[in-house]
Amino acid sequence: MTKVSVIGGGYVGLVTAAGFADLGHSVCVLEIDPCKTRSLERGILTIDEPGLPESWQRNREQGRISVTGDYIKGLLDAEFAFVSVGTPSTRTGRPDLKSLYTAVRRIAETASGPLVVVVKSTVPVGTAEVVAGILARYGRDGRRFAVVSNPEFLREGYAVHDFMNPTRIVIGGSDRKAIDAVAGLYERIKAPVITCDNRTAEMSKYASNVFLAARISFMNEIASLCEEYGVNVSRIAEIMGFDPRFGKGYLNAGLGWGGSCLPKDVDGILHMAKSRGVKLRMISAAQKINKQQPQLVMEKLHRLLGPLENKTIGILGLAFKPNTCDMRCASSVTLISLLREQGCSIKAYDPLAMKAAAELGLEISYCADAYEVARDSDALVLVTEWGEFKDLAMSVLCSSMTNPVFIDGRNFFDPDAMLEAGFLYEGIGRRTSGKPAISEAAPVNRPVTSRFR
Numbered sequence: 001m002t003k004v005s006v007i008g009g010g011y012v013g014l015v016t017a018a019g020f021a022d023l024g025h026s027v028c029v030l031e032i033d034p035c036k037t038r039s040l041e042r043g044i045l046t047i048d049e050p051g052l053p054e055s056w057q058r059n060r061e062q063g064r065i066s067v068t069g070d071y072i073k074g075l076l077d078a079e080f081a082f083v084s085v086g087t088p089s090t091r092t093g094r095p096d097l098k099s100l101y102t103a104v105r106r107i108a109e110t111a112s113g114p115l116v117v118v119v120k121s122t123v124p125v126g127t128a129e130v131v132a133g134i135l136a137r138y139g140r141d142g143r144r145f146a147v148v149s150n151p152e153f154l155r156e157g158y159a160v161h162d163f164m165n166p167t168r169i170v171i172g173g174s175d176r177k178a179i180d181a182v183a184g185l186y187e188r189i190k191a192p193v194i195t196c197d198n199r200t201a202e203m204s205k206y207a208s209n210v211f212l213a214a215r216i217s218f219m220n221e222i223a224s225l226c227e228e229y230g231v232n233v234s235r236i237a238e239i240m241g242f243d244p245r246f247g248k249g250y251l252n253a254g255l256g257w258g259g260s261c262l263p264k265d266v267d268g269i270l271h272m273a274k275s276r277g278v279k280l281r282m283i284s285a286a287q288k289i290n291k292q293q294p295q296l297v298m299e300k301l302h303r304l305l306g307p308l309e310n311k312t313i314g315i316l317g318l319a320f321k322p323n324t325c326d327m328r329c330a331s332s333v334t335l336i337s338l339l340r341e342q343g344c345s346i347k348a349y350d351p352l353a354m355k356a357a358a359e360l361g362l363e364i365s366y367c368a369d370a371y372e373v374a375r376d377s378d379a380l381v382l383v384t385e386w387g388e389f390k391d392l393a394m395s396v397l398c399s400s401m402t403n404p405v406f407i408d409g410r411n412f413f414d415p416d417a418m419l420e421a422g423f424l425y426e427g428i429g430r431r432t433s434g435k436p437a438i439s440e441a442a443p444v445n446r447p448v449t450s451r452f453r
Contacts, residue, residue, distance in 0.1 A: 001024065001025060001026045001064075001356075002025045002026065002079055002080070002185065003025070003026045003028070003077050003078045003079055004020050004025050004027045004028070004078065004079070004080045004082065004093075004185070005027075005028050005030055005074050005075050005080065005081045006016075006020075006027060006028070006029050006030065006077040006081075006082045006083040006084055006390070007030045007032075007074070007080070007081060007082065007083045007084060007085060007103045007107070008030075008031065008083065008084040008086070008099075008103070008121075009029050009031030009033070009036050009040055009046065009067070009085065010046075010047070010085070010086055010363045011039070011047050011049070011121055011156070011159070011260070012084040012121070012152050013029060013031075013082075013084035013085075013120075014040075014046075014047060014049075014052065014056070014080055014392065015049065015152075015154060015159045015160060015163055016084055016120060016152070016163070017029045017065060018052055018055040018056050018065070018160065018163075019055075019160070019163035019164060020185060021059035021064040021065045022055055022058075022059065022164065023186070023187075023188050023189070023410050024064070024188070025064070025066050025185065026064055027059075027064060027066070027291065027432070028065075028067070028068060028073070028074050028076075028078070029064045029065065029067045029068075029074075030068055030069070030070075030071060030074030030075070030117075031067065031069060032069050033069075034069060037067055037068070037069040039171075040067040041067045041136065043056065043057060043060055047325075048324060049097060049157070049159050049160060049322075049323075049324065050154070050157060050158075050160065050323050051160035051161065052159070052160055053070065055160060056059075057273070063159075065262065067440075070084075071107070071109075071110040072109065072110055075107065075110050075111050075112070075115070075180060077113075077114075077182075078111075078115065079115070079116065080115070080116045080117075080118055080181070080182065080185065081107050081116070081118065082114055082118045082120045082423050083100060083103050083104060083107075083116050083117065083118065083119050083120060083121055083131075084121055084363055085099040085100050085103050085121055085351070086099055086121070087099070087100060087121050087122055087123055087264075088264065089264045089267040089268065092271060092396075093121070093266070093267035093268065093270055093271040093274075094124075094267075094268070094271045094336075095123065095124055095267075095268050095271075096137065097123065097124075097127065097217060098145070100119075100121055100123065100127075100131075100370060101130070101131075101134060103132055104117065104131050104134045104135060104333070105138050107135070108134060108135045108137070108138035108139045108140070108143075108145070109138050109139075110140075111139070111140070111145070112140075112143075113143065114143065114144045114145070114213040115143070115144075115145055115146075116145075116146045116148055116178045116182060116304055117131065117135060117145055117146070117147050117148070118148045118149075118150045118151070118182055119147065119148070119149050120150055120151070120152055122151065122152075122159060122183065122205050122206070122209075122261070122264070122265060122268070122415075123149075123202055124202065124271075124272055125199050125201060125202045125203050125270060125272060125287075126202070127202060128147050128148075128149050128172070128173075128198035128199070128201075128202065129198070129261070130227070132145070132147045134435045135147065137330050146173065146175040146177070146196075147175075147178075147179035148171060148172065148173040148175070148178050148179060149170075149171070149172035149184050149198045149201035149202055150169075150170065150171050150172070150182060150201070151170055151201055151202070151204060151205035152205075153166060153167065153168070153205070153208060154172075154307040156259060156260075156261075156321060156323070156324045156326055157321060157322060157323030157324050158323070162244065164189060165189075165191070166189065166191045167190065167191065168191060168192045168193075168194055168249050169183070169186050169189070169191050169192070169193045169194065169274075170196070170201050170204050170205075171183055171193065171195050171196075171201065171406050172195070172196045172197055172198040172199070172200055172201025173195075173197070173198055173201075173453065174197060174198065174382075174427065177179070179195050182268075183195070198218065199220070201221070201342065202355050202382055205265070206265050206268060206269045206272075207269075208328065209261055209262050209266075210262075210265055210266055210269050210283055210286075211264040212249075212250045212257075212262065213257050213263075213265075213283075213286055213287075213290065213347050214282065214286040215249075215250040215251060216250050216251075216252070216256065216257050216286075217256070217257075217285070217286035217287075217289040217290050218253065218286070219233065219237060219250075219251050219253045219429075220253050220254070220289055220290070220293055220428070220429075221289055222236060222253070222355045222429070223253035223428050223429025224296075224429070226429040226430065227429055227430070227431050230431075231429075231430075232429070232430040232431070233253045233411070233413050233428070233429025234252075234253070234430055234432055236255070236429075237251040237252060249305075252410070252411045253408040253411060253427075253428045253429045254293070254409055254411060254428050255294060255297070255331035255335070255383060255410065255428070256289075256290040256291075256293035256294070256331055257290055257320075257329075258320030258321070258328065258329035258330045258331055259320040259321060259324075259326055259328055259329060259330075260326060260329070261400040261422050262329075263290075263328075263329040264329075266283060266286070266287050267283065267287075269283060270283060270284060270287070273345065281314075282361070293331065294331055294334040294335040294338055295338065296428065297335055297381055297407050297409060298335075298338050298339075298342070300407050300426050301379055301405070301407065303312070304379070304405050304424055304426070304433060305378055305403060305405060308339070308342040308343065308344050309342060309343035309344070310343060310344075310345070311342075311343075311344050311345070311378040311379070312344070312345045312376060312377045312378050312380070312402070313339050313344045313345070313346050313347075313378065313380075313381060314335065314346075314347045314348070314367075314373035314374055314377035314379065314380045315332060315335070315346060315347065315348035315364070315380075315383055316334065316348075316349060316350075316370055316380060316381065316382045316383065316384070316389060317349075317353075317372060317383040317384020317385065317386055317389070318330060318332045318348055318350035318353040318354065318380060318383065318384060319332075319350055319353035319356075319384050320332075320351060320384070321384065321385075322384055322385055322386045322387065323352075323436045324352065324353075325350075325352040325353040325355070325356045326353070326356070327353055327356045327360060329355055330353075330383075331349070331383055331409070332357070332383045332384070333360065333362065335383065336362055336363075336364060338346075340363055344361070345365070346364040347365045347366075347367050347372070347373045347377060348364045348365070348366060348367065348373060349366070349367045349368070349369055349370050349373045350384060350386070351386055351388060353384075354366050370389060370392055370397065371392075371396065371397060371400065372400050373400075374397040374400050375400045376400070376401070376402050376407065377403075378401070378402050378403040378408065379395070379401075379403060379405035379406070380401070380405070380406045380407070381406075381407045381409055381411055382406070382407070382408050382409050382412055382413070383409050383410075384410070385410040385412040389412065390412075390413075392411075394417065394418060394421035394423070395421045395422060397421070398421050398422040398423050399422070403424075404422050404423050404424055405423070405424045405433075406418060406424065406425045407426055407427075408425065408426065408427040408428070409427075409428060410428075411427040411428055411429070411430060413427075413443065415430065415432040417434060418432070
């Protein structure tokens with residue numbers, strides 16, 4: 001049984017640990033935060049991810065997962081050390097690598113035998129070379145280290161599935177033996193294994209995520225044009241998705257991208273470019289488009305409700321995407337800030353993220369369910385497309401509102417059904433509303449009665 005140490009008990013670290021344990025390896029999670037360590041030792045996970053609790057509990061019972069805050073115990077007899085610590089963006093967009101470099105130094109000072117150090121965290125191009133330098137400088141008694149880059153391509157909400165069913169496994173390095181050894185850890189997984197140098201592996205993660213971000217921003221820009229010409233952007237995405245050159249993923253118009261990966265990686269690649277004097281105009285534009293998306297909701301609310309001061313707006317969903325409690329760079333945070341600036345009262349419900357939202361200090365009222373959010377509200381805005389919202393009795397929701405305005409920020413609902421339920425309904429790139437909700441609604445250049453599929 002191969003012994004694997006995973007440094008960092010965060011999102012990537014926990015999924016990686018559970019995944020390798022499911023593949024039959026012995027895994028020790030090394031987490032220096034004592035609160036997290038105590039929770040993990042009791043089997044209490046610090047993140048919400050479908051399928052992870054079951055995997056974690058199963059492997060704990062079978063003795064394949066252990067947890068420690070001690071580097072000596074965590075690295076004892078380990079053949080691999082996967083570094084999965086956070087690399088958040090600084091104000092300038094540069095990834096903060098302090099935690100990563102600290103972890104690498106501790107590995108060098110602690111490891112008692114040959115070790116393959118695998119960088120799992122998303123890092124700028126050239127980081128593996130710095131890691132190799134730290135290991136050489138602080139390693140004990142000439143201990144031998146190999147450095148391998150193994151970027152993750154996990155989607156929050158689907159990470160356990162993605163670990164076991166990846167589209168590709170990328171392994172970068174200069175030591176062929178170490179590359180093959182890391183590939184061997186994934187032997188039971190049927191997926192293409194792509195080997196390359198460290199820099200190629202590091203850049204592949206940035207390029208992949210930034211491309212996905214650009215696709216979403218592209219469709220959001222097309223959505224603005226669709227509204228002007230009476231075209232349903234969802235139908236455009238459906239048609240485009242049949243083209244094998246495009247594929248169906250990441251073509252949905254909406255409130256934009258968020259979370260821990262896409263915003264950070266766009267910031268990171270722009271910082272890398274700036275440091276070398278390279279202008280990435282398209283990626284800069286994609287970032288700008290994304291930041292503007294919540295403002296579209298404000299424009300729709302103004303047009304349908306008029307002045308927003310003292311209006312009550314209900315928010316359905318707070319997390320940046322469904323099946324997670326992650327509030328990092330969530331569209332809801334920007335939207336709530338814009339609504340507060342206009343003097344609105346805000347009510348919200350999310351199945352998982354309300355505790356995380358409360359920790360951010362958002363000035364909103366938290367509700368027990370969507371029906372409480374709708375009661376006496378002047379408008380509802382869907383921010384996160386949770387599956388449970390599909391089962392709502394829309395006519396009941398509508399009848400309890402002061403004004404029946406519904407802005408679908410994810411194009412989640414069927415326009416015909418929403419209109420039949422009584423809503424003044426609009427999505428992003430597919431306007432379907434009837435007359436304005438109240439007489440104070442701001443005039444527009446064209447009738448608001450346009451209705452299209």
